Amino acid sequence: MIGTLGIDGPANVLLKDWKLSTEGILRREEINTPIVSLVYDINGEVSAGVAGVDAVEKFLTPEWIQRFEHNISSAPVLVIDANLSTLALEASCKLAAEFNVPVWFEPVSVTKSQRIASIAKYVTVVSPNQDELIAMAKTLCARNIFHPIKPEEDKLSPEDVFCALRPAILVLLENGIKVVIVTLGSNGALLCSKGNPSKALNINRKFPKSGEIFKRVQLTCSPNRFSEPGLSHGSSLFAMHFSTVPAKVKKLTGAGDCLVGGTVASLSDGLDLFQSLAVGIASAKAAVESDDNVPPEFNLDFITDDAELVYSGARMLLAHQSML
Numbered sequence: 001m002i003g004t005l006g007i008d009g010p011a012n013v014l015l016k017d018w019k020l021s022t023e024g025i026l027r028r029e030e031i032n033t034p035i036v037s038l039v040y041d042i043n044g045e046v047s048a049g050v051a052g053v054d055a056v057e058k059f060l061t062p063e064w065i066q067r068f069e070h071n072i073s074s075a076p077v078l079v080i081d082a083n084l085s086t087l088a089l090e091a092s093c094k095l096a097a098e099f100n101v102p103v104w105f106e107p108v109s110v111t112k113s114q115r116i117a118s119i120a121k122y123v124t125v126v127s128p129n130q131d132e133l134i135a136m137a138k139t140l141c142a143r144n145i146f147h148p149i150k151p152e153e154d155k156l157s158p159e160d161v162f163c164a165l166r167p168a169i170l171v172l173l174e175n176g177i178k179v180v181i182v183t184l185g186s187n188g189a190l191l192c193s194k195g196n197p198s199k200a201l202n203i204n205r206k207f208p209k210s211g212e213i214f215k216r217v218q219l220t221c222s223p224n225r226f227s228e229p230g231l232s233h234g235s236s237l238f239a240m241h242f243s244t245v246p247a248k249v250k251k252l253t254g255a256g257d258c259l260v261g262g263t264v265a266s267l268s269d270g271l272d273l274f275q276s277l278a279v280g281i282a283s284a285k286a287a288v289e290s291d292d293n294v295p296p297e298f299n300l301d302f303i304t305d306d307a308e309l310v311y312s313g314a315r316m317l318l319a320h321q322s323m324l
Helices: 009-016 054-059 062-066 069-073 086-098 110-118 130-141 158-174 197-201 212-220 255-269 273-288 300-313
Strands: 003-006 025-028 035-040 046-052 078-081 103-106 179-183 189-194 236-242 315-322
Touching: 003 009, 003 054, 062 086, 069 086, 078 086, 086 103, 086 110, 103 255, 110 130, 130 158, 130 179, 158 179, 158 189, 158 236, 158 315, 179 197, 179 255, 189 197, 189 273, 197 273, 212 255, 212 273, 212 300, 236 273, 236 300, 255 273, 273 300
Parallel strands: 003 025, 078 103
Antiparallel strands: 035 046, 179 189, 189 236, 236 315
């Protein structure tokens, strides 16, 4: 973990139950710990919010990030988010590229998602919602021809949603991004790529397949379900829809972060991208059912059961079609 915190009350709360190394966390008296304050409506949706994350841009410099070359070079995946400055994003991506480490870019917001412009060629996976997807596509092709799905179109089929978002998805893929995961809230997620998305990550080159997540999910989600030979063609467009499972929603923040966290943790454990995204969506369900932004603990029995439901319901929308 490479980040920045102040020496203050909010930082102490965050670190109280912290179980990972704090070596990469820069702490100084002059740093104000990044804070986001949210107001929810009766449905658990965010109705208003104020974010104070300036310290991330100011203090997480390329120089600080480069101190942890060894950590980045040995990581299965490097996750970066758009709170970083453009220079810090570029430094992170170039370091990962030097050691052939896949990069996952989390867009954070519509405005900050546009920071993809200078690093697209280094990025392996992006995970925008549809508004962030549109903003990224506009940034990369400088044309205002993309439009998000309107609220009254919320009941569209996964095929129609993909068709509506396909032009924006193609722009990202044509600019070097290997895999586009579009989060659709209660409608699940789209997984899109050139050819087989699992081939783009190339994680298993040096990491053993092990761990509790791997053992459990490998038994319930067959790794051969989406292994058609034709998926290996790099010039073909691939699209798949992963649905969600019913949830008792308390609030809707934290779901996107838990989707990314669950997916990346599963990839690092040895699962393929299809299995891992199913775990990520199951993790997002746990987040919206929790009073906390991120659940203090995840029940692996529940996560495995929900991942199996998500995985078994995944549907191929498009494969083998030329991107031309």
